[in-house]
Amino acid sequence: MTALISPEVTLTRQRSEQRIFDAAERIFASHGYRGASVQAIADEAGLPKSNVLYYVGSKRRLYVALLERMMARWNAMLDDISVEDDPAEVLEAFIRSKMELTRTHPQGSRLFAAEILQGAPFLQDYLRGELRAWVQSRAVVFKQWADQGLMDPVDPVWLIFLIWSSTQHYADFEAQILGITEREALSDADYVHITDFLCRIILQGCGIARRPEGALIG
Amino acid sequence: MTALISPEVTLTRQRSEQRIFDAAERIFASHGYRGASVQAIADEAGLPKSNVLYYVGSKRRLYVALLERMMARWNAMLDDISVEDDPAEVLEAFIRSKMELTRTHPQGSRLFAAEILQGAPFLQDYLRGELRAWVQSRAVVFKQWADQGLMDPVDPVWLIFLIWSSTQHYADFEAQILGITEREALSDADYVHITDFLCRIILQGCGIARRPEGALIG
DNA sequence: ACACATCTTGACCATTTGGTCAGGTTATCC
DNA sequence: GGATAACCTGACCAAATGGTCAAGATGTGT
Numbered sequence: 001m002t003a004l005i006s007p008e009v010t011l012t013r014q015r016s017e018q019r020i021f022d023a024a025e026r027i028f029a030s031h032g033y034r035g036a037s038v039q040a041i042a043d044e045a046g047l048p049k050s051n052v053l054y055y056v057g058s059k060r061r062l063y064v065a066l067l068e069r070m071m072a073r074w075n076a077m078l079d080d081i082s083v084e085d086d087p088a089e090v091l092e093a094f095i096r097s098k099m100e101l102t103r104t105h106p107q108g109s110r111l112f113a114a115e116i117l118q119g120a121p122f123l124q125d126y127l128r129g130e131l132r133a134w135v136q137s138r139a140v141v142f143k144q145w146a147d148q149g150l151m152d153p154v155d156p157v158w159l160i161f162l163i164w165s166s167t168q169h170y171a172d173f174e175a176q177i178l179g180i181t182e183r184e185a186l187s188d189a190d191y192v193h194i195t196d197f198l199c200r201i202i203l204q205g206c207g208i209a210r211r212p213e214g215a216l217i218g
Numbered sequence: 219m220t221a222l223i224s225p226e227v228t229l230t231r232q233r234s235e236q237r238i239f240d241a242a243e244r245i246f247a248s249h250g251y252r253g254a255s256v257q258a259i260a261d262e263a264g265l266p267k268s269n270v271l272y273y274v275g276s277k278r279r280l281y282v283a284l285l286e287r288m289m290a291r292w293n294a295m296l297d298d299i300s301v302e303d304d305p306a307e308v309l310e311a312f313i314r315s316k317m318e319l320t321r322t323h324p325q326g327s328r329l330f331a332a333e334i335l336q337g338a339p340f341l342q343d344y345l346r347g348e349l350r351a352w353v354q355s356r357a358v359v360f361k362q363w364a365d366q367g368l369m370d371p372v373d374p375v376w377l378i379f380l381i382w383s384s385t386q387h388y389a390d391f392e393a394q395i396l397g398i399t400e401r402e403a404l405s406d407a408d409y410v411h412i413t414d415f416l417c418r419i420i421l422q423g424c425g426i427a428r429r430p431e432g433a434l435i436g
Numbered sequence: 437a438c439a440c441a442t443c444t445t446g447a448c449c450a451t452t453t454g455g456t457c458a459g460g461t462t463a464t465c466c
Numbered sequence: 467g468g469a470t471a472a473c474c475t476g477a478c479c480a481a482a483t484g485g486t487c488a489a490g491a492t493g494t495g496t
Contacts, residue, residue, distance in 0.1 A: 012443070012493095030336045035252030038484060050445050050486085059484065110335055113390065117328055117335075118248045120393040127397030135398050152422075157399060158415045162384050165391070169383030172331065172390070175338040179345030180353050181375060197376045204370075205423030228472070230463090256454060268456090268475050277454065 016055050019045045021069070022107075024062050029110035032118060033063050067115060067122055070108040077101050078134060083144045087151050088208050091163075092199050098167040099195045103188075109171035135160055152207035159206065166198055234273050237263045239287070240325075242280050247328035250336060251281050285333060285340055288326040295319050296352060301362045305369050306426050309381075310417050316385040317413045321406075327389035353378055370425035377424065384416055 023045035027036045038059050042049040056062040077097045081090050102109050115123055135157060142156035170177065170186065178185065186194075203210055241263035245254045256277050260267040274280040295315045299308050320327050333341055353375060360374035388395065388404065396403065404412075421428055 010442070016443090032250045032253045032332070032335075034254075035250045035336075037482080039482080048445055049484090050447095051443080053485065054443075054445090113331070114250070114335055116391050116394045117250075117332055118253075120397065123394075124397065127394055128400075131394075132398045132400070152418075154419065155411065155415055158412055159419075161387060161391075161395065162416070162419065165383045165387030166380050169379060169386075173334050173379075173383070173386075176334050176341075176345055176349075177379065179338065179342065180350045182346075182350070193373065194376055197373055198380070200370075201372065201377075201380065201423030202419065203423075204425070205419030205421075207422070230473070234473090255452080257452080266475055267454090268477095269473085271455065272474070 013055065016047070016051070019047065020052055020055055020062070021066060024056075025066055025107045025111055028063060028066060029107045029114060032114040034118075036063075064122060066108075066111060070105070070112055071123075071126060073101060073105060073108060074112075075130075081138065081141055083141055083148075085141075087142075087145045087206075088203055088210050091203055091206070091208065092210075095163055095167065095199050095202060096195055098163060099170070099191065099198070102167050102171045103186075103191050106171040106174065109168060113168065113172045150208070154206055159202075163198075163202065166202075170194065231273065234265070234269070238265065238270055238273055238280070239284060242274075243284055243325045243329055246281060246284060247325045247332060250332040251340075252336075254281075282340060284326075284329060288323070288330050289341075289344060291319060291323060291326060292330075293348075299356065299359055301359055301366075303359075305360075305363045305424075306421055306428050309421055309424070309426065310428075313381055313385065313417050313420060314413055316381060317388070317409065317416070320385050320389045321404075321409050324389040324392060327386060331386065331390045368426070372424055377420075381416075381420065384420075388412065 020041070024036070024041045027041045027044055030036075031040075036059075038052060039049050041062075042052045045052065052062075056065070077100075115121075120127060138160060139156035142151070142159065145151050146153040146156075170191075174186065177183070183190075200210075238259065242254070242259045245259045245262055248254075249258075254277075256270060257267050259280075260270045263270065270280075274283070295318075333339075338345060356378060357374035360369070360377065363369050364371040364374075388409075392404065395401070401408075418428075
């Protein structure tokens with residue numbers, strides 16, 4: 001096939017890796033790192049096992065690549081905030097974008113959950129580095145908002161975890177939710193309702209006036 | 219050893235099963251059903267593999283027994299409610315007991331999460347039967363409270379999921395939480411703070427007056 | 437048409453998997 | 467001190483595991 005200058009990537013390779021990655025994400029999401037077998041991933045992708053290994057090198061490398069892909073999506077969602085911003089807008093945007101990540105990438109969300117469940121051996125650096133810094137920087141701003149009387153004085157870190165957990169849940173526990181609510185799947189309309197619900201409860205729960213139109217209240 | 223009338227259980231058996239169950243709960247919680255190996259469980263329990271299998275019969279039976287043990291704990295937590303009850307008290311008790319389950323049985327909580335993550339193949343009946351009925355019966359009462367103006371008209375089912383998710387999170391995502399908050403473990407004091415935080419946000423978020431002392435408000 | 441890198445895959449390997457079993461040890465009741 | 471049921475475990479098994487490799491198929495730039 002085409003003789004390419006080193007770092008470039010064939011079309012064939014792109015297509016195969018796409019199939020493998022998507023298949024692997026499903027399998028790893030369901031069964032975790034150890035519970036997933038290369039054979040199962042190959043079957044899911046409709047390729048021979050040796051072909052899968054030709055592209056990804058090893059099960060471990062494939063898993064790490066998938067985690068990195070998911071962390072990249074996560075990072076893409078996180079934008080900066082400042083004290084000058086409106087708490088209502090920021091928190092609502094935060095909830096909505098996190099929920100959107102769950103809705104558009106349920107498998108990736110579950111993959112992430114499975115990794116945390118096994119003690120996050122592959123994510124220690126990320127959690128203790130980037131993500132910790134991210135949380136702490138938001139926490140500072142939340143604290144300032146509370147000091148200014150723009151929201152109730154709640155612990156910012158638990159608040160962030162509340163938003164993460166309540167949205168993440170709709171990917172990780174989808175099977176439970178579908179079983180209980182007698183649904184085949186969660187529709188886009190369901191996601192709209194749930195997101196509105198969460199925005200409402202959490203903003204009101206923090207004592208944040210919703211979209212105060214004007215400016216400061218304190 | 220003692221010749222026992224059939225259904226009774228030896229002390230030796232009790233002790234061995236205890237060790238095996240606890241070890242298995244840890245391993246299954248970390249790695250899921252497929253990812254856990256009998257050998258790993260045996261090592262964790264400090265017993266030869268054949269001895270583990272002597273007691274539990276098979277990996278599958280062990281897993282199912284553990285799920286049942288966890289569901290029993292869950293059921294023990296769920297008590298009945300009626301329209302006459304005080305919404306604030308009921309919701310707060312609900313949050314507190316769910317959080318207590320998470321705190322006292324983190325491994326079991328994670329085991330449950332892993333089972334749901336893999337699509338809940340062993341819990342379909344439970345989810346679509348008992349648990350669905352439980353949710354629906356609470357939903358009816360919540361709805362009546364809302365109609366009486368005792369709380370905001372929020373969807374009861376999403377509210378229940380919010381409580382489940384925000385509490386469950388502290389078991390399932392413990393590794394993430396510890397990494398981000400620079401903790402070695404969550405202390406009892408942490409749990410108290412988090413529980414208070416969640417009660418506060420969720421009750422206020424639903425427009426429920428906290429412990430109104432007197433009686434109805436509507 | 438030739439060269440050459442990419443791709444494809446069945447055969448194969450050592451190790452681990454869940455599970456069985458036979459032959460033994462232990463403990464307690466009578 | 468037997469009798470007997472419970473307990474224990476190393477040896478073993480077929481199947482599945484992650485991974486390697488060699489030999490060939492494919493495609494494209496020149």
